[in-house]
Amino acid sequence: MHVPRPGPGQAPVDDLDLVERLRRHDADAYRLLYARHARYLAGVVFRLLGSDQELEDVLQESFVDAVEGIDTLEQAARLRPWLVTIAVRKVNRVLLARRRRKKLATGFALVAPRSQHATQEMSVDELRRALDALDPELRVPWVLGRIEQLELSEIARACSVSIATAKRRIAAAEQCIRRWFDAR
């Protein structure tokens, strides 16, 4: 079931209070942080990873880092996008490690479609396969932009690149994905 997700700029106003409580090391604050944002973050991480594997590890580590590093959050109102940034960095590691394990070629164009059925209908699974073949540095901004519909500035921040680079990578990813489907 699809659960509507508020955008990153639409975090609840009382996140300000939550951040203050976290900074005061309020014992219950992290539970509130988790209760309020875990479901949203799980969805983002799941779609970035493309699978359930390692989802729990990424979420756990992201929340631990967030609680530990709450003092580095500059704008309390941007709590949710900040959480996304933390999670994206961890997802990047997972995707890179996964890519190394599979010994995939670095260029998307070098990876042939796996399915032998050229007439197979376009499907969500096919898009997942296309994303799996995509380099993480293209995959992550594309998912954040096209799937999660984050603003370009948020994507750039989450990926630690300039807005121009984020835009360029999304466009490159889009081109690769279209090429993938054209080859079907």
Add this chain to the structure above:
Amino acid sequence: MLDDLIESFRRRMEPRWDPLRERRIRLGVERGLEQRTVLRNARRRTLAVAIPLSLSVAALAVAYVVGVNSGNRTAPKGQDPARTVAAATNQPAAKQTATAAVEESRVMADGSRLELSRSAKIDVRNESPKRVELAQSEGRVHYQVTHVPGRTFVVAARGVQVQVKGTVFVVDIESGKVSVSVEEGRVRVAASSGEVELGAGDELSTPVDQEMPADTAGEAAPAAAGPTARPRAPRSEAASSPSASALLERADAERRSGDLAAAAATLRELLGRYPGDRRAALASFTLGKVERARDRAAEAAKAFQTSFSLAPDGSVAEDALAEEAVAWAAANNPAAARAAAELYTRRFPVGTHAGRMQRILE
């Protein structure tokens, strides 16, 4: 057409999210926070001892070097030349050779901070306003480099060149490979196989380039074997017997850095040292996940089995039993998979994994 597909993807790609999972992850967060608190306290205690000790060692080293320089002494026999402790000398920085015998932090003149593992060896090859060049030949070093406009900061690690501006990254040389992981900013990594730029969260491992010894401690070696050689300081008892919390923390860090073999070894060490610890079942469960990620299904199954045996009523018992069944199936051991799945359905007839277990039994 792609837009329609994206909409479908957005609608259908939702993770399984139930109270059990929500609770399990929350408990993991609590455990992570607890571990970091324990580790922080332990670091504070260590620093309280280490700082006066380091000052004493440095003072002795300076005194010795001064004596060597004036008297041209040679190292006494029996001392291990590889166990050199860096000393502040009057030589130019480029000539200083440092071999870390114990874990230590160093702050360079520009404020850049280096944290060296016990086995780390670093040679400062050049330190000028325009260029800093370090050669790392062994071990793990965490670099926090201060950004200086117009200055180039380079780490050469066994044939791999890491060029940075202002950033935080780790270079780890172990088991014939050089690993670079970036925490903040960007670095450019060049090896004989090519160049790549890494951003925050990126990691790269590449084999040690045996053809490029010039970047290693090639120049450092004679100095290490020379007159400033010192025996390594004896390790403290605490260092040789890390606590269960410290081992868990170390294993987590190793997992995060992608060094799964090291994480597995650390978790096994924990289980060997502290089999009765309340976290042993969780450690064994984590070991199962690590082994699974290493494509070692049989080892994963054994670890999940141990986890369940250690705490059959614990918080991860249900998952451990289910994962054991799945891992045995992946290890082509259908009998063991079936046995674990049967046990699961008896213990947890309406459990989260009942469907998966049923498929194994069919």
